[in-house]
Amino acid sequence: MTLTSSVRVGIIGASGYTGSELARLLATHPNARLTAATASGERIGQTMSDLFPSLRGVCDLELEELNFDAMAEKCDVVVLAMGHGKALDLAAPLLERGLRVIDLGADFRLRDVEQYKEWYHLDHSAPRELAEAVYGLVEWNRDKIREARLVANPGCYPTSAILALSPFIAANAIKAHSIIVDSASGVSGAGRASFGVGTHFPEHFGDFRAYNVTTHRHTPEIEQGLWDAAPNQADPDQKALVTFTAHLLPVARGILSTCYAAPLNTLSAEEAHSILADRYANEKFVRVLPLGQWPFIKAVNGSNFCDIGCSVDKRTGRLLVISAIDNLIKGASGQVVQNLNVMCGFEEDAGLQSAAIFP
């Protein structure tokens, strides 16, 4: 494929971390290139490298005001990198113009509009688009993503939790009501625009804390993703019910999720490991670690990998599964590229081959 025939990608709302990370990844993608990026207010007319000096000489594209017709002319695929609620009105006009859309936000993830309203306090104004949206967790929805016009890119915590636990749900090996997901994330997950006293450097340096305890919006997304893997979705016992606790790490990037579940029947560590290893044997980006090894965020940060380890606590019988991802790559913009690759028939790891930056 020649450069001129490569897929043209636009970003709506490119001034945040997911925007800059996508621009960085596309800059070395062999089959895709960034051709339009929008922003609002005073950022219009600035370049991506004005906002992110790390991109100087790599992506100096000028930010423009959103114009649907201009996007349709310049792009084949559009990525929405906005806070929740804002994509509701954007999907339809883009799809109508023949563009394919990947939404980094939460608006097309939950299939149940009531649940969306309950957790996001908004009426879902795009139910038609929601109905056709595909949840973009490639390892579990690859076939649907190929043909999708609208892909809902998964949330960062849900990516880490669903990849860790779905194999056990699929194998009907754990009690779906017993699940606890205890996660910790780097602060970039909060976004660039979220700065405030709470993320002021001196306040968070050396700190660790839980936040949004029992109320984090990723909870129903994790439950839906796990439910999707259930062999018998009609069985209410197989419908996941999850206690999810998010913590804020004093690092910029990375998510580690420590997941607990009660096995339905006695489960050995070896059996647990086989369930994971078999499920992901052919997945490029999921690395199941040998028994006795555990993931850590520096082994994945900067890469699109999800590392997973597991064990069974012999004393209590509980299954433990721990997963690690880079929240901005496998948990956001890398997964966008992975979805793009699947949608366009590229190699699934095109533009995503870098290992983690270590140390």
Added chain:
Amino acid sequence: MTLTSSVRVGIIGASGYTGSELARLLATHPNARLTAATASGERIGQTMSDLFPSLRGVCDLELEELNFDAMAEKCDVVVLAMGHGKALDLAAPLLERGLRVIDLGADFRLRDVEQYKEWYHLDHSAPRELAEAVYGLVEWNRDKIREARLVANPGCYPTSAILALSPFIAANAIKAHSIIVDSASGVSGAGRASFGVGTHFPEHFGDFRAYNVTTHRHTPEIEQGLWDAAPNQADPDQKALVTFTAHLLPVARGILSTCYAAPLNTLSAEEAHSILADRYANEKFVRVLPLGQWPFIKAVNGSNFCDIGCSVDKRTGRLLVISAIDNLIKGASGQVVQNLNVMCGFEEDAGLQSAAIFP
């Protein structure tokens, strides 16, 4: 009390972080002073401030080789700051010489010598001393500590977990077999002598990981401490069985423990909060936060406080209790001073009045 009549404290094994932290705290203690500190090998003859330049001008005491008679002559109370196993042979000769002893290590914490052997892979060679040892969690054992000759200073993770959960065990409000303790600690908990590739700065900077999964030695100590609070210890259902997972934070200090348990009967957040608040109403060093507020390690680091918050996940019914301590103070040397104060009849916060260093 005049200076000459103040209690004289010795440290055996003063070259680690608990030693330096104890030296720092005693330097401003109104009723106690450090009069002897031992080390081994080439450190003998060096001063505390040679090893810890932060102590220059504050504690320039010279390290000496251990000599029981010299300790008896110079000290009233001796603190053992050694790795586990080493205190087994030290307690008896010190007690015989009339000294009172506080052990920072694990040798006198578990009352069951079989359990000690199982988790520490050592025969317990001091069962007589073990029999008289008092577990030095002041908030739960104050009366016994007053008269104790040998106090086993609690482990750092157990301090955070037991303070968080014991009120609920004591109130018979939770299923003792349902407990999960998910903790994260700063690296100082590993000690100064533990340096290696794993704690080499570049490897751990920006990292987060679990370690000793399902096998951490603080597990039985947490269970014993919780069991001690049970209203009916003969009831096997009240004997705590805990899944404990420790994680390593990329910070120097601080422990946050996120604890999960299933209530025995339906429990509201308000009821849960009352159980905590009532139990600790008169405790100087335990701060129960209002509902909706959660602890964080920077609010306690540098202080002897343990902050605790709680809630109930309405969707799953689970109780969440989160606690924060400074692992080297309330989780180690500060608790030693607190024990010392109780043993000697001083104000319980003597030498421990500093708030956390923030930010």
Added chain:
Amino acid sequence: MTLTSSVRVGIIGASGYTGSELARLLATHPNARLTAATASGERIGQTMSDLFPSLRGVCDLELEELNFDAMAEKCDVVVLAMGHGKALDLAAPLLERGLRVIDLGADFRLRDVEQYKEWYHLDHSAPRELAEAVYGLVEWNRDKIREARLVANPGCYPTSAILALSPFIAANAIKAHSIIVDSASGVSGAGRASFGVGTHFPEHFGDFRAYNVTTHRHTPEIEQGLWDAAPNQADPDQKALVTFTAHLLPVARGILSTCYAAPLNTLSAEEAHSILADRYANEKFVRVLPLGQWPFIKAVNGSNFCDIGCSVDKRTGRLLVISAIDNLIKGASGQVVQNLNVMCGFEEDAGLQSAAIFP
């Protein structure tokens, strides 16, 4: 001294880091206590511990709106913890009411109102108060501070630089025009209210950069402080001219200043060290390190110490002097307490005895 006879201290503008740090230090001061704290806007009516959870149970004083008469009734000494410009109008009404004042800001540091205008872009509206203000670097102005009504607490960088270099100016050992001060500070120096994208945690985590290059406002203050030490202030060659570069460290606290100067005559490392050691032999808070040892910020953070080391580069003949302080303690609120102690005739280290928190 009974509690009621202790000195009563008020803070105007207590909602920032210097305010909380002063509240923390005063909470354990044997001769002084915080009796009033003001803030503005929605913070009025909140407590210090609402703003700083680390102070819960330690300083729960309620913030009030500024009222000069109320301050005069409740306080003996008032500390101004405001940004520059704001103290200009506050000093006179406080002094008129018989209060003694310590200003943490920059308004009374530069004696030359033209220089003040040049660097701070403000007309100095309180020249009468400026005329009586004493620069509160205790180690160099102790006698004047004793009787002062208005003390200008030094800036953080100037404290580190002047303590490092003044002995060499006083000894007429260096060329006053050859000085370069290359400093790095933790982000708390920017204050709590300064949060923004630039200090958003993910942006600064793992970063290091220079800022305000060639234009930092502490430059003339460093020059004035050094000039004050010159044996012959009429000699223009002894008037310091300094290139000062500030860098932002990815830590919360601490300043390290690496200072370079050309000796007037050949100077050996031993001679340089003697100049430092002799000058500070009787200073409690300045620790001159032996030749071959160098300061580091973790050896002073949490304490009021300034550690200083020096050497001479044999190849180039240049003098190097490196100093370390905690910017919020010796560089701000600790120095306030030190000034307070001198002004009130207390022990100079009252309330300031804690060694650094290490590690």
Added chain:
Amino acid sequence: MTLTSSVRVGIIGASGYTGSELARLLATHPNARLTAATASGERIGQTMSDLFPSLRGVCDLELEELNFDAMAEKCDVVVLAMGHGKALDLAAPLLERGLRVIDLGADFRLRDVEQYKEWYHLDHSAPRELAEAVYGLVEWNRDKIREARLVANPGCYPTSAILALSPFIAANAIKAHSIIVDSASGVSGAGRASFGVGTHFPEHFGDFRAYNVTTHRHTPEIEQGLWDAAPNQADPDQKALVTFTAHLLPVARGILSTCYAAPLNTLSAEEAHSILADRYANEKFVRVLPLGQWPFIKAVNGSNFCDIGCSVDKRTGRLLVISAIDNLIKGASGQVVQNLNVMCGFEEDAGLQSAAIFP
């Protein structure tokens, strides 16, 4: 170029950070691949991903014992990633077998064997190879590197300092005896095997300090590199004499060098900027920032870029030049790849196109 015709690269001493970083970069290089990696002791037989879990699935090459004939059979180019002194005996046998060699260590950087002995305390046992070695700073030695058999990859600090200052030496714009280079580096520069108490995570977290003050071995390398740029090397006034101070940052990666020099004649900021901008106008990896902008390490970390900014202090007349690099990429393994690309006639940025990982 097909895969089989790509250049085959071997690493001798692949178990350190420069080895893993080179393996990471080569894994996505379009024209080169890693075909052999050696180690010693117990690491023989382990894979690169055993040592560096971040490389799992990316580079699982097995480490072998060094055998010159095996290297000659498997490789076209060999990279030496050893501490200084060890490459002295390795270069000749590799060159004799027709291999081209890039040395990451210091053994072939200083052309003067007396100077090598003075700073490294070793006799240089390979003067013949030294005589043909080319200093691998591509931006200044590109033509020589093309044909070189033995390339001495520059040190990390020298890369940052020479790129910053050489344009001014070349323009004869500064006094070569007036130069001060004040640098700060992440701890990865110390290497993986250097772990110890000093780099134990708790000790260095939150710290900042100078080290090897006046004695750092990169000093003569900086001077030699600057001297090389002098228009008249016979003029002793143009021979650089540098005071160099290295500091250790509490980060894993990145070097920022703040350089000071006295202009020979009055120099404006604009003139200084032109000297830099003109010199590097055609360099892919050197980004000269506009006046008023300054580099920071997070803008380059993870990339092969060197960012440079400059100004002139109007008050003192001094030139300031600040540069930032990733010490493991442009300061080590990325520069190896850049040298490899030049030696082999590849695109100079092959395998080096990634922008910095931000935030």
